[in-house]
Amino acid sequence: MTDALQRSPLHDEHVAHGATLVPFAGWEMPVRYSGDLAEHTAVRTAAGLFDLSHMGEISVRGADAAAFLEHALVGRLSAVKLWGAKYTMMCTPEGGVIDDLIVYRRDLDHFVIVANASNHATVIGELRERRNSFDVGIEDLSVETALIAVQGPAAERIVARMCHRGDDDIRAMRYYTFANIVLDGGIHAVAARTGYTGEDGLELFVSADDAAAVWRLALAQGEGDGLIPCGLAARDSLRLEAGMPLYGQELTRDTTPYEAGLGRIVVLGTAERPRGDFVGRDALVRAKADGPRKVLVGLAGEGRRAARAGYPVVDEDGAEVGRVTSGAPSPTLGHPIAMAYVPPALAEPGTTVAIDVRGRREPMTVVALPFYTRAS
Known part of the structure; x- marks a missing residue:
């Protein structure tokens, strides 16, 4: 160390x-x-x-706190009730994911953001950059x-x-x-x-x-x-x-929320419920209209060899068509599982794909996420 x-x-x-x-x-x-x-x-x-x-824990407090977070993040944070929380994201102007976050509303003018450790400093920097004329204070509570x-x-x-x-x-x-x-x-x-x-x-x-x-x-x-x-x-x-994404693997600046299957957290607004501008809005409008270039899918294997992060998804000729983002043997299910980005044409559940596992092709089947759901 x-x-x-x-x-x-x-x-x-x-x-x-x-x-x-x-x-x-x-x-x-x-x-x-x-x-x-x-x-x-x-x-x-x-x-x-x-x-x-x-x-990382970051306090955002002030008269414009809700409006500011609606500008800085992709969700409708003003709709979060007191003592409620919301999963959301901070995106680049191009629509890529800077970090996925949970925002907790402590008061009408007070929110606390929890950021991933690897992006803690970046999120604080972006919040301060996006503050503009909003009446808010941003405080790092992490230490x-x-x-x-x-x-x-x-x-x-x-x-x-x-x-x-x-x-x-x-x-x-x-x-x-x-x-x-x-x-x-x-x-x-x-x-x-x-x-x-x-x-x-x-x-x-x-x-x-x-x-x-x-x-x-x-x-x-x-x-x-x-x-x-x-x-x-x-x-x-x-x-x-549980099919939950990890930043740096399923989520990156080169990935939009729509490609990650998380378009539901992006609030673009409607005629009935308009929403003001936010960072990345124009790019995300285009991304939704154009459809995804790649799709995050679940993969289930039958053998013992697990696909790991970074392993290529290949076609019949051995050409790379996608890439595994996370993979391991599933202790609960008893077989290998993985998440991967593949072309939309290969994203339908039931589709069989091949993973290059150290030079050997291993078949896996596209399945719906999550792999595991707890009993209610």
């Missing part, structure tokens, strides 16, 4: 639990603890505990904030037990809402019903100074439910099964 890597406020906890630490987006983060399969399975069947403190996720079927029960005197408000929270809570020991936190695993769960925003205490509290309260600490490897296999 180099001295340039940032460390989470939970670094000592990771070391104490025997985590394997790796460089990730400028941070030294745990890739695994007990093992990838055990951690993945724990989240699907019980609960997993994740350190997400490498993510003072830790983010801890409890994910899995037992997550709600565990977090409720973590709360001071128990907290029925946790059980009443709907998906993509959040609330202020008080944890045992008088620790104040914000609990959001969001996640990146395809399971139910909560993400806890706490002071960096309280992070270690919250981590230990979660492990203590979750022990009876099978909660274990989980690393980046499990998080990646879980989000792949």
